[in-house]
Amino acid sequence: MRRVRGPLIVAAFSLLTWGCAVRYTYLPLPSEGLQIQDSRALYQDGKTQWEVSFGSWRYSPSDLTRYYLPVFIKVKNSSQDTLEVASDGVYILAGDRQIKPIPPSEVYVSYSTTFSVSLGYGYYAYPFWWGIGWYPYYEPRRFVYPDVVNKAFRYGSLPPNQWTEGFVYFPHVQSGDNLTLVIQYSIGKERKVLKIPFQLSKKE
Numbered sequence: 001m002r003r004v005r006g007p008l009i010v011a012a013f014s015l016l017t018w019g020c021a022v023r024y025t026y027l028p029l030p031s032e033g034l035q036i037q038d039s040r041a042l043y044q045d046g047k048t049q050w051e052v053s054f055g056s057w058r059y060s061p062s063d064l065t066r067y068y069l070p071v072f073i074k075v076k077n078s079s080q081d082t083l084e085v086a087s088d089g090v091y092i093l094a095g096d097r098q099i100k101p102i103p104p105s106e107v108y109v110s111y112s113t114t115f116s117v118s119l120g121y122g123y124y125a126y127p128f129w130w131g132i133g134w135y136p137y138y139e140p141r142r143f144v145y146p147d148v149v150n151k152a153f154r155y156g157s158l159p160p161n162q163w164t165e166g167f168v169y170f171p172h173v174q175s176g177d178n179l180t181l182v183i184q185y186s187i188g189k190e191r192k193v194l195k196i197p198f199q200l201s202k203k204e
Contacts, residue, residue: 023066024172025202026054026179034196041196047079047187052196057167059147061111068107069172071181073153074165081188083158089184090153094173102169104152111145173200 028034028041035042039055056072057064064070073090077083092099153166173179183194 022172023202024069024200026069026198027201028052028054029197029199031195031197041198043194043196045192047077047081048083048185049076049078050074050183050194051165052181052183054198059151061145061148064107064148067110067172068102069170070167071170072165072167073183074163075158075185076163077158077160077187079187080160081190082160084186085155085158085183087155089182090155090168091182092170092173093178093180093182095178099170099173102171104149104169107169108145108148111148 025039027039028036030036033043033045040051040053043050043052051072051074053072054069055065057070075083075085088100090101148169151167153168154164158164179198179200181196181198183196185192185194
């Protein structure tokens with residue numbers, strides 16, 4: 001049986017008591033070469049077409065956007081060369097800080113931890129544990145929210161005339177920051193950078 005450690009319990013409690021009261025909305029900002037449509041930014045350079053959205057999560061868990069910033073990325077490779085997007089080539093610039101994505105597995109684990117902490121009766125069918133009060137109860141490891149992983153963006157190589165899409169997960173950022181989503185990619189031997197400025201437009 002894998003026990004939940006103290007820091008994870010504290011983090012889970014924070015999600016239960018604080019995170020559920022907060023809702024974030026982000027919007028892309030106009031910039032040269034970008035076409036803005038509500039929460040989406042469109043870009044093309046003759047060899048690739050990109051769609052980036054800050055409000056496209058419609059999957060499970062439905063409240064994911066309260067705790068994370070899921071950024072939808074869709075790219076089509078219209079060239080005759082292979083397109084490469086490395087896992088360290090997608091990040092957010094927030095002022096002088098660089099914010100890296102959170103791996104889908106960690107997002108899933110945070111939800112597993114959150115929903116394994118209960119006020120009142122804790123219960124576990126095997127190996128037969130129960131109690132009253134604040135208790136973490138432990139369930140067999142199962143994939144409660146497969147969309148978090150199944151809908152994630154796949155880094156790596158994209159062959160000519162193919163497309164791929166998925167979500168990259170970030171922690172929420174504050175409204176006072178100068179925010180830019182950065183996507184570094186290469187077509188053959190040519191290296192390119194797509195920069196999409198955006199802002200926190202609402203926090204409820």
